[in-house]
Amino acid sequence: xxxxxxxxxxxxxxxxxxxxxxxxxxxxxxxxxxxxxxxxxxxxxxxxxxxxxxxxxxxxxxxxxxxxxxxxxxxxxxxxxxxxxxxxxxxxxxxxxxxxxxxxxxxxxxxxxxxxxxxxxxxxxxxxxxxxxxxxxxxxxxxxxxxxxxxxxxxxxxxxxxxxxxxxxxxxxxxxxxxxxxxxxxxxxxxxxxxxxxxxxxxxxxxxxxxxxxxxxxxxxxxxxxxxxxxxxxxxxxxxxxxxxxxxxxxxxxxxxxxxxxxxxxxxxxxxxxxxxxxxxxxxxxxxxxxxxxxxxxxxxxxxxxxxxxxxxxxxxxxxxxxxxxxxxxxxxxxxxxxxxxxxxxxxxxxxxxxxxxxxxxxxxxxxxxxxxxxxxxxxxxxxxxxxxxxxxxxxxxxxxxxxxxxxxxxxxxxxxxxxxxxxxxxxxxxxxxxxxxxxxxxxxxxxxxxxxxxxxxxxxxxxxxxxxxxxxxxxxxxxxxxxxxx
Amino acid sequence: xxxxxxxxxxxxxxxxxxxxxxxxxxxxxxxxxxxxxxxxxxxxxxxxxxxxxxxxxxxxxxxxxxxxxxxxxxxxxxxxxxxxxxxxxxxxxxxxxxxxxxxxxxxxxxxxxxxxxxxx
Numbered sequence: 001x002x003x004x005x006x007x008x009x010x011x012x013x014x015x016x017x018x019x020x021x022x023x024x025x026x027x028x029x030x031x032x033x034x035x036x037x038x039x040x041x042x043x044x045x046x047x048x049x050x051x052x053x054x055x056x057x058x059x060x061x062x063x064x065x066x067x068x069x070x071x072x073x074x075x076x077x078x079x080x081x082x083x084x085x086x087x088x089x090x091x092x093x094x095x096x097x098x099x100x101x102x103x104x105x106x107x108x109x110x111x112x113x114x115x116x117x118x119x120x121x122x123x124x125x126x127x128x129x130x131x132x133x134x135x136x137x138x139x140x141x142x143x144x145x146x147x148x149x150x151x152x153x154x155x156x157x158x159x160x161x162x163x164x165x166x167x168x169x170x171x172x173x174x175x176x177x178x179x180x181x182x183x184x185x186x187x188x189x190x191x192x193x194x195x196x197x198x199x200x201x202x203x204x205x206x207x208x209x210x211x212x213x214x215x216x217x218x219x220x221x222x223x224x225x226x227x228x229x230x231x232x233x234x235x236x237x238x239x240x241x242x243x244x245x246x247x248x249x250x251x252x253x254x255x256x257x258x259x260x261x262x263x264x265x266x267x268x269x270x271x272x273x274x275x276x277x278x279x280x281x282x283x284x285x286x287x288x289x290x291x292x293x294x295x296x297x298x299x300x301x302x303x304x305x306x307x308x309x310x311x312x313x314x315x316x317x318x319x320x321x322x323x324x325x326x327x328x329x330x331x332x333x334x335x336x337x338x339x340x341x342x343x344x345x346x347x348x349x350x351x352x353x354x355x356x357x358x359x360x361x362x363x364x365x366x367x368x369x370x371x372x373x374x375x376x377x378x379x380x381x382x383x384x385x386x387x388x389x390x391x392x393x394x395x396x397x398x399x400x401x402x403x404x405x406x407x408x409x410x411x412x413x414x415x416x417x418x419x420x421x422x423x424x425x426x427x428x429x430x431x432x433x434x435x436x437x438x439x440x441x442x443x444x445x446x447x448x449x450x451x452x453x454x455x456x457x458x459x460x461x462x463x464x465x466x467x468x469x470x471x472x473x474x475x476x477x478x479x480x481x482x483x484x485x486x487x
Numbered sequence: 488x489x490x491x492x493x494x495x496x497x498x499x500x501x502x503x504x505x506x507x508x509x510x511x512x513x514x515x516x517x518x519x520x521x522x523x524x525x526x527x528x529x530x531x532x533x534x535x536x537x538x539x540x541x542x543x544x545x546x547x548x549x550x551x552x553x554x555x556x557x558x559x560x561x562x563x564x565x566x567x568x569x570x571x572x573x574x575x576x577x578x579x580x581x582x583x584x585x586x587x588x589x590x591x592x593x594x595x596x597x598x599x600x601x602x603x604x605x606x607x
Binding site: 030 | 590593596597600601
C-alpha cells in the first residue's frame with residue numbers, strides 16, 4: 001500500500017522563519033570564508049541581526065495557525081511561546097558572547113553559524129508535530145552543540161566535555177530512535193496527531209509496544225534535558241564548554257526539549273492506559289532530579305558546576321508540569337501555562353547568571369571564591385548576580401518566584417500535594433547554595449590580587465544583555481501576564 | 488502485522504546461514520597444511536613489516552572523514568533519483584535537490600577554503 005507522492009503546499013509566510021534562519025547561517029559561513037581576517041568579527045553582530053529578523057518573521061508566520069510541510073510542523077500558540085523564549089535566549093546568548101569569543105580566540109564565523117543552526121534545530125523542535133521531524137531537529141540542535149562545546153580547541157577541558165557530550169548524546173539518540181520505531185510499529189504512523197487518533201483502538205499487544213516506545217523516547221529526552229538518572233553528563237559538559245555555550249545548552253536546549261516532550265506527551269495523554277502507567281515513572285524522575293540536583297549543588301566550588309546541578313533540579317520542577325499534563329486533563333491548560341512561564345523564567349535567570357560569570361571571569365577561572373568581594377570591586381555585577389541567585393531560589397518579586405508558584409499550584413490543583421511539598425523543600429535546600437554565592441560576593445574580603453588588578457571592561461553588548469535580563473526578571477515577576485498575555 | 492516482515496527474516500536467516508554453512512564446509516572437508524608463509528597476514532603479496540597498530544598521519548583521518556561525508560550524500564541522491572520518474576513531483580523534486588546540493592556546496596566551499604583538501 002503506497003500512497004501517491006504529492007507536492008506539499010508551501011506558503012512562504014509559514015516557512016519563512018525556518019528557511020531564512022538556515023540561509024542566514026549558511027551566508028555567515030560563506031561571509032566568514034571570503035572576508036579578510038580582520039573583518040570576520042562582523043559575524044556575531046550579523047548573527048544578532050538574523051535573530052531579530054527571525055523574530056519578525058515568526059510573528060508573521062504565527063498570525064494564522066497552520067501546518068506547513070505537509071502537516072509535519074504545527075504553528076500553534078504553544079509553539080509560538082516556545083519560539084519567543086528560544087529567540088530571546090538565542091539573542092541574549094549572542095549578546096554575552098563577543099568578549100569571551102575574543103578572549104579565548106574562538107573562530108567567530110563558525111561560532112555564530114553553529115549557534116544559529118542550533119537555534120534552527122530548537123525552533124523546529126518546538127513546532128515539529130511528527131516524530132521523524134522531531135528527531136531531525138533534535139539532531140540539528142545536538143550536533144551543533146557538540147561542536148560548540150569543543151570549539152575551544154586549545155583547551156583540553158573543552159575537548160573532553162565535547163567528547164563526553166557527543167558519545168552520551170549519540171547513545172541517547174539511539175534510545176530515541178528505537179522508541180520512535182516502537183511507536184511507529186504499534187500505530188503505523190509517525191504523525192503525533194494520527195498516533196493520538198489510533199491509540200484508543202490499539203489492542204493489548206500494541207499497547208505494550210506503545211509503553212516500550214514511550215519509555216525509550218522518555219529516556220532519550222531525560223538525557224537531553226539532564227533529568228535525574230541520566231544527568232551525569234551535565235556537570236562535566238557545563239564546566240568544560242565555553243561559558244556562553246554553557247548558558248545556551250542550559251537554557252535553549254532545555255526549552256526546546258521540553259517543548260518536544262510536551263508535544264509527545266500531549267499526543268499520548270488522552271489515552272487512559274497511558275496516563276496510569278506513566279505517572280509513577282515521571283513522578284520518580286521529577287523527585288530524583290529535584291533532590292539529586294539540589295543536594296549535589298551544595299558541595300560545588302565551581303560556579304558552572306553549581307549551575308549545572310541547579311539546572312538538573314530546575315528540570316525536575318519543570319517535569320512536574322509535564323506530569324500534570326500527562327495525568328490530569330482538567331489542569332492541562334494551567335500546567336501548560338506554568339510550563340511556558342517557567343521556561344521563560346529559567347532562561348532569563350540562567351542567562352543573567354552566566355552573563356555575570358562571563359563578565360567577571362578571567363581565563364579558565366570560574367571558582368566561586370573568585371567572586372569574593374565582588375560587591376566592592378564591581379557593585380553592579382554583584383547586584384546582577386545576586387538578582388539571578390535570588391530569582392533561582394524563588395524569592396519574590398522575581399520571575400523565579402512566580403514560576404515556582406505556577407508550577408506548585410498546578411501540582412496542587414491536580415491533587416499532587418506531595419509533589420508540591422517535595423518541590424518546596426527542595427527549593428529551601430537550594431537556598432543554601434544560591435545564597436552562599438551572595439554571601440561570598442557581599443561579605444568576603446576581595447583577594448589582594450583581585451582588588452589590585454583592574455577588571456576587563458564588561459563590554460557594551462554584554463552590559464545590554466545583563467540589563468535586559470535583569471529588567472525582565474523583575475518586570476515579568478511583577479506582571480507575569482505581560483508574558484502569558486502575548487497571544 | 489509482524490508477518491509482513493517474514494520475508495526479511497527469511498533473507499536474514501539465509502544470509503547468515505549461507506556464510507556459516509560455507510565456512511563450516513571448508514573447515515571440515517578442506518585439507519590443512521600450514522606453512523609460515525600461509526599463516527602470515529595477507530598484505531597484497533608484500534612481506535609484512537611490523538604490526539598494523541602504528542601511529543599514522545592524522546591527515547588520513549580527515550580525508551577519510553570528508554570522503555565519507557560526501558559519499559553519504561550520494562546515497563540520498565540515489566533515492567531521490569529512483570523517485571524522480573514520477574511526473575507529478577518532478578519540478579518540486581528538482582528544486583529540492585538544487586537546495587540540497589547548494590547546502591552541500593557551502594560545506595564544500597568551507598572545506599576547500601579552510602585548506603582541508605591540501606596535503607601539507
